[in-house]
Every structure is written in structure tokens, then in C-alpha cells.
Amino acid sequence: MQKQLINLVRDIYSSNEFIPLHAPSFNGNEHAYLAETIDSTFVSSVGKFVDEFETKVQDFTNSNRAIATVNGTAALNTALNLADVRAGDLVLTQALTFVATCNALYHMGAKPVFIDIELNSFGLCPKAVSEWLYENAIVDNDGQCRHKQSDAAIKAVMPMHTFGHPIQIDELLAICKEWNLTLIEDAAESLGSYYKGKHTGTLGRFGALSFNGNKVITTGGGGMLLCQHENDGVRAKHITTTAKVPHAYEFYHDEPGFNYRMPNLNAALGCAQMEQLEAKLMSKRAVAKRYEDYFEDSKFKFVKEPEYAHSNYWLNAVVCPDLDSRNHLLEATNAQGVMTRPVWQLMHRLPMFADSLSGSLVNSEWAEARLVNLPSSPL
Numbered sequence: 001m002q003k004q005l006i007n008l009v010r011d012i013y014s015s016n017e018f019i020p021l022h023a024p025s026f027n028g029n030e031h032a033y034l035a036e037t038i039d040s041t042f043v044s045s046v047g048k049f050v051d052e053f054e055t056k057v058q059d060f061t062n063s064n065r066a067i068a069t070v071n072g073t074a075a076l077n078t079a080l081n082l083a084d085v086r087a088g089d090l091v092l093t094q095a096l097t098f099v100a101t102c103n104a105l106y107h108m109g110a111k112p113v114f115i116d117i118e119l120n121s122f123g124l125c126p127k128a129v130s131e132w133l134y135e136n137a138i139v140d141n142d143g144q145c146r147h148k149q150s151d152a153a154i155k156a157v158m159p160m161h162t163f164g165h166p167i168q169i170d171e172l173l174a175i176c177k178e179w180n181l182t183l184i185e186d187a188a189e190s191l192g193s194y195y196k197g198k199h200t201g202t203l204g205r206f207g208a209l210s211f212n213g214n215k216v217i218t219t220g221g222g223g224m225l226l227c228q229h230e231n232d233g234v235r236a237k238h239i240t241t242t243a244k245v246p247h248a249y250e251f252y253h254d255e256p257g258f259n260y261r262m263p264n265l266n267a268a269l270g271c272a273q274m275e276q277l278e279a280k281l282m283s284k285r286a287v288a289k290r291y292e293d294y295f296e297d298s299k300f301k302f303v304k305e306p307e308y309a310h311s312n313y314w315l316n317a318v319v320c321p322d323l324d325s326r327n328h329l330l331e332a333t334n335a336q337g338v339m340t341r342p343v344w345q346l347m348h349r350l351p352m353f354a355d356s357l358s359g360s361l362v363n364s365e366w367a368e369a370r371l372v373n374l375p376s377s378p379l
Contacts, residue, residue: 001298002332008294009338009375012287018337022214022315023377028276033268040264045241047264049271054224056274057209061191061199063226065233068262068270069240072188072210072223076104076158078236078260079206079225083182085110085155090147090357092132092181093158094124095346096364100210101160101186102347111152114348114358121306122317122367123167124159130175132359137179145179147357154179160186163373164216164314165305166195169203176204184208187226191216192281192312201226211266216280216312216378217273219266281312283378288313291374300325303371315373317343323369330372343371 013019037043050068058066069075085091087109093101095114102112115132118125137154139145145154157176159167169185176183183204187193190200191209201207207226211219225240227233243257295302301319305311320326326342333340346361346368347353 001300002329005294005329005374006333006336006338008290009333012290013375013377013379019339019375020377021339021341021373021375024213024218025276025280025378026272029272030269033272034265037265037268043265044263045261047267049264049267050262053219053262053267053270053274056271057224058226060274060277061202061207061226063199063202063207063228064230065227065236067225067227067233067236067240068267069223069225069260070262071221072186072208072212073100073104074240074258074260075208075210075223075225076101076184076186077108078240078258079184079208080104080108080110080156080158081239082206082232082235083156083184088152090152090154091156091158092124092129092154093186094160094162094364095348095358095361096122096162096343096367097160097186097347098188098344099347099350100188101158102353105158106352110155112347112353112356113154114346114353114356114361114364116359116361116363117162117367118168119363119367121165121167121309122162122303122371123165124157124172125363126168126171126175128359129157129172133175133179136357139180143180145181154181156182156184158184158186160188161190161193161200163303163317164190164193164312165303166190166193166200166309166311168306168308169195173203182206188212188223189215189314190312192277193314194310196308202228205229205232211270211273216284216314217270217277219262219270219273222262222266222270280378284313284376287376287379288316291316291318300329314376316376317371317373319367320370320372326370326372339375341373343368343373 187201188210
């Protein structure tokens with residue numbers, strides 16, 4: 001099977017050379033916009049492309065406000081700050097995620113609580129979230145959700161749309177309403193993905209996108225915070241630009257802020273990439289269909305978008321029958337210059353999160369032992 005899969009990947013990408021997992025492509029106005037930025041001398045955080053890029057992403061996602069940041073982790077950190085998450089607070093999230101989700105918590109002194117995934121989207125399981133809260137949490141007289149044993153405040157739920165596949169948002173929103181929690185979507189991987197017709201990252205109070213080099217579109221490094229309330233957008237722009245109060249010449253900052261601004265150079269790249277986004281998404285779905293057809297009658301199960309969703313298929317994935325077959329697939333493909341990767345090691349296995357609270361992670365552990373990501377670059 002491994003040899004046939006390698007042949008399929010080489011046929012998809014018409015190449016006998018090394019095939020990466022997800023490579024950026026620059027087929028539009030990237031060079032022109034970068035040259036324009038350099039000629040203007042506005043290469044840092046002030047320049048027309050920052051505003052244009054925010055507007056393009058805001059319009060595409062139908063978000064109330066989009067704030068460009070230096071990376072996706074900065075967007076998450078900003079969302080957590082605006083959600084009043086502070087040192088010592090708890091945030092419910094998934095153990096099967098990229099480490100940036102939890103790093104955003106770690107560096108502000110907040111603590112993750114790891115909840116299991118469900119195996120349809122490989123995202124946070126609403127049933128598991130609800131069960132953990134009923135067993136471990138109360139809402140005090142002030143309306144604050146608290147951990148029964150430690151009395152720590154539980155402030156937010158932060159799921160991730162794994163591989164770009166939208167999770168069960170309605171159910172999580174209902175849970176957040178019941179327990180007075182803020183829903184923050186880690187939508188880093190899901191630009192171009194929709195939950196029941198609405199773009200991911202726009203259903204919770206906040207959503208965070210990433211434009212790293214391996215994403216659907218890239219700014220080299222960069223992120224975007226999506227806000228669904230105008231006042232949140234105004235606050236986000238303020239605190240990410242060092243909380244500087246506008247003035248003709250004075251430097252005055254009215255609160256501790258962050259230097260999370262996206263440089264104009266990166267935004268110029270993003271504007272050019274946004275012009276190609278629809279074509280990239282169509283191409284990626286065509287690649288996914290090739291994989292889906294190939295694995296249809298196989299003991300390996302291709303990961304398809306949930307019935308309620310339209311996915312960008314950021315990273316195509318296959319579920320192997322067991323750990324041994326997963327390892328054989330990884331070894332054979334990488335040895336032949338076709339890059340495949342296992343899913344991330346679960347967060348509770350990492351030393352900095354080993355002491356975190358968690359529920360049962362049986363589905364997460366099952367997926368960790370079986371998932372393999374396949375080359376997924378747009379054609």
C-alpha cells in the first residue's frame with residue numbers, strides 16, 4: 001500500500017522530487033506588492049497593506065472586526081486577555097492540538113484543562129466538556145465558574161479546528177452560556193472552512209487565524225484576531241499596538257500593551273495571497289478528493305469534513321488501523337522523499353503541561369496512535 005500511495009502523491013504533484021507536507025505558493029502580485037512596500041519605506045507596522053489585509057480577511061470571513069498580529073499565538077494571547085483570563089485561571093482546551101494553543105496560556109500564567117476530542121472532527125468534544133464541568137465545577141454567587149477543588153476561576157473554552165475541520169460549535173456555545181464561559185476559537189488552521197455556512201473563528205466571541213508559511217495562505221509569519229463585538233475590536237487594536245493613545249507628537253500609553261503589530265511587509269504578502277485564496281481552496285479540495293477516492297476501499301480511513309461543515313482540508317489525514325501500520329506508513333513515505341507526519345504528541349505528555357488537570361483522553365490517545373498527515377499543498 002505504501003508504494004501505491006507514494007505513486008499517487010507523485011502523480012498528484014507531478015514530481016519525482018521531494019514533496020513537502022504543505023508548501024507556500026506565490027503566483028500573483030507578491031513581488032509587486034513587496035516592491036511597492038519597500039519603495040514606500042513603510043515596511044514596519046504602519047502602511048496601507050496592513051489596513052487592506054485586515055479588511056480583506058474581515059470581508060472574507062464576515063467578521064465584525066479583524067486585527068492583524070505578528071503571529072497566531074499573539075492573536076490567541078490577545079483574545080485571552082480580552083476575555084479576562086489571568087494568571088492562575090483555568091481554560092478548557094484539547095490535548096490533541098499544536099503546542100501554540102497551550103503556549104498562549106502558559107506565558108500568561110493561565111492553566112489548561114485537557115478535555116477529550118470527538119472522532120468526527122477530531123476537535124473538542126462537547127459531551128466531554130459538559131461532563132467535566134458537571135463533575136468538577138460550580139458557578140458561584142457572582143456568576144463565576146470555579147473549579148470545585150482548587151477554587152480557581154474557569155474563564156474560557158478554547159477548542160481548535162483540527163486540520164481545518166470545523167468542530168461542533170453550537171453545542172459548545174450552549175455549554176459556555178450555561179457556565180458563563182467565553183468561547184475562543186483557535187481557527188489557526190481553518191481559513192476557508194465553514195460551520196453551517198458561517199466561517200470558523202466568527203462563532204465564538206473571538207477567533208484566531210494563522211498565516212504561517214505552512215497555512216492555506218501565508219504572510220511568512222502572521223496572525224489575525226477575529227472579533228464579533230465592535231468594542232472588542234477597538235480594544236484589540238489598542239492593546240496590540242502598545243496601548244499608545246493617538247497624538248500628533250506625544251508618546252502616551254494608558255495601560256500595559258503588547259507589540260503584536262503585523263509589519264506592512266507581511267501584510268503586503270497577505271494581500272497578494274488573499275487574491276488567490278478561492279483558487280487555492282478549490283485546488284486543495286481537489287487534492288483531498290484524490291485521497292478520498294484512493295482510500296475508499298482501504299483499511300485506512302480518510303478524514304473527511306463533518307456533514308455539517310465545509311472544510312478547507314488544510315492538512316489531509318488518514319486514520320491507520322493501528323500504531324504499527326502508522327509507523328510503517330511514516331517510515332516508508334519519508335524514506336522515499338514524500339513528507340508525511342504523525343499528529344502532534346498530546347499536550348499532557350509534554351513536560352510543561354504534565355501536571356495539568358484533564359478528563360479522560362481515550363479518543364485523543366486513540367487518534368494519536370493512528371493519524372498521519374499527507375502532502376496537502378494546493379496544486
